[in-house]
Amino acid sequence: MKDIILKAENISKQYRLGQVGTGTLSHDLNRWWHEIRGKENPYLKIGDTNDRSTKGESDYVWALQDINFEVERGEVLGIIGKNGAGKSTLLKILSKVTAPTTGSIKCWGRIASLLEVGTGFNGEMTGRENIFLNGAILGMTKKEIASKLDEIIEFSGCERYIDTPVKRYSSGMTVRLAFAVAAFLEPEILVIDEVLAVGDAEFQKKAIGKMQDISKQGGRTVLFVSHNMAAIKQLCTRGIVLENGKVKYDGNVDKAIETYSETNYSKISQIKFDHNTNRSGNGKMEFLSLEFLNQNNKSVQEFSIGDDLNIAFKIKNNSDETRSEIGIQIKSSDDMPIFHIMPRDSNYEFIHTNTEEQYVVSIKDIRLFPGSYSVTIISCNTTGHEIYDMINNALHFDVLDGGKYTIRPLPRTAGLFFLNPEWKKVSDLIN
Template identity: 45%
Template sequence: MSDTVIQVENLGKKYIIGQQQESSYSYKALRDVLADSAKSLGRRLRHPGKPFVSSNQEEFWALKELSFEIKQGEVVGIIGRNGAGKSTLLKILSRITEPTTGRIRLRGRVASLLEVGTGFHPELTGRENIFLNGAILGMSRVEINRKFDKIVEFAEIAKFLDTPVKRYSSGMYVRLAFAVAAHLEPEILVIDEVLAVGDVAFQKKCLGKIENIARREQRTVLFVSHQMAAIKSLCSRVIVLDSGQLKIDNSPQAGINFYLKNLETVVNRQAISALRRTGTGALKLIDFWVEDSSSESIGTVVSGSDITLKFSYYRNTIAPLNKVVLGFSLHTSLGDILSIVYSDYMGVSFSNLSTKGEISCQIKDLNLSKGRYYVGVRILVNQVEADWPRGYVGFIDVEDGNFYAEGRTPHSGIGPILIRGKWQATDTSKPQKLLTKNDS
């Protein structure tokens, strides 16, 4: 018997996107409804069997011609930019929505964790929702009773077990939902990013459980996440989606590299102004670049060199701006934070800034190893958030340099941070003389 548990063939999902043309206050009279109905009937008679899309609507293919197979016991990561079709794929696999074209074949019971609180009734208690969710997953009451204590222990909600879940925080929702889905022994477990809601300790606990489910119990896991480190450590394969199409199905490292390369192209093209941002808007970032020690704009920097990060801003208010603080963060290609630096860490803040200007941060003797590092920015005015672009405003490409001043290139796999130290060897083979009162 084949060990294939998920088979996807030419899968496609189409949505019709409507564009509102009339004013929100407009209305249709009866004659308009009758006229529209007559037009629709005429089109159907002229083009029988062909669906009609009006001029103020357009087709959007969330998935298109998608085909792949997944074997029993595989942990498959599904990655891609927002809108790539990841969640749509999981909803089809979970039988929440039907595909427009193609078909899927599933062998075994599927447990899904797609959104916080999916499958829970807000008026029921945590205890009641365990039985409800278990029943939805196809478990008998005897099976649920057998696993009940383990579910409660894992979710860490014993104190609130008989409280309606509508009073739960999002983290409590996720803990209970994951505990139910993971402990009721589905053949296929589908997880879509929801673990990002929980705290760090619970995330580690969940990742450990996923690893146990896949490796020891030989169950299949589909894992959608933007945390590349988790994808790399957990998954045996990675599928990359872009605009609803499969771009690569390969090893985790190959898949992550492909995704990051595509992401770099997008980041490079994307203007800072296009990023979603929060804050008062009193002072806004409009550009970011890197300069060398000669104040020349550069695309690549060298380890051990002196560089300056330049942040161009625009002032949107005539009110006085006091205690302006700019902070930036450095991230690895996997999304891990290397450092977060604010100007007031060094006791520096700015006042009376002009309408347009630049804030710079000089970094001497750059101690980053070869690689690409992404930059995030946040601006505070008098301890109130003024601008926070939610995404990377750019990146810094670093090449190997003479950081150790000996002409030596560091060994591979050293990590992102370069450290100099003063080295010394001490001879401990000879007995040390002990001081006495007479010696002092």
């Protein structure tokens, strides 16, 4: 039999746009009048789906709708989805920070939550005092906390500042301490919402290792929300994909990442950038457009193994710079960098003679295994120290199973690069 530690049944959460609380007094009276007559809340019948990209017809919106799942003891569950999909709302309901509009949560164990940096910390108190405060909030006794105190302080890496008020901590130090408290005080269920993004690479590695120990050795349960697909793949044993407040997929973590990628990646082969594009840099150079072309110079979003991938882009020079450098990074759907290319690698130099120019980078005979990939483009000075323009995950392309080299199925799980080296027998061996 399954050892279920957490169960969500028909969870839905409704909000009224532009309001704090349930809305007007008339709405509250209407709810109360229906309730005393034993009738359903009338506002459950209205409300738009949680799609932030469209204009709604109602003042009410369903952040979550009909969420059902079970979590077994010792399981590491990854919850993924686009911004606004309902991930944080779900975790707040699971952590009992807010109540669901309909449905119920059943859990068998203590829950420790890391929903926002510094949640539950008192800025005027020292790090040491906050350890005891947070532990008490999690239901631990003073003796339990004291027995783990040295381990918590050592893991957090904040020993030098442990008797300094938390208000003087950086966000990274705060999340280090908060994670250490939650992880070492041994709650049965640990809920983490993207807080690891604040920490540096070293701490993220330590935190993921600690969560693996928690689940495998301690038999405790972890619910993990992140946009870092590499961390989800490394840590989680199962994945739930949320889309517009509903469960789109629940199952194998690799399949969950693939489903998320299909949801998140638009099926387009060209894009024009404007001032609303999510970009960074000082603007001396500005990318105007990006497009994928195949070996037939056709604009496509899907390629096969052995095709040529041509990346065409237009760039505008908003300064008097005559030279610059370009970086193009290709990453897998789980955010793993595959390779990074620059003109200097091919003995090519960027010399600007016009305000607007167009370039094409030709990658011959691509050998990437089937899957979804993203392209990040960067414009910088020749030393790479000054970023002119950077657009992360600017455009996506797919590599399909098939092509001129493939005579067998090539699942994404089999590898990253397809190779067909020369094979030959050197000699016969005589026994």
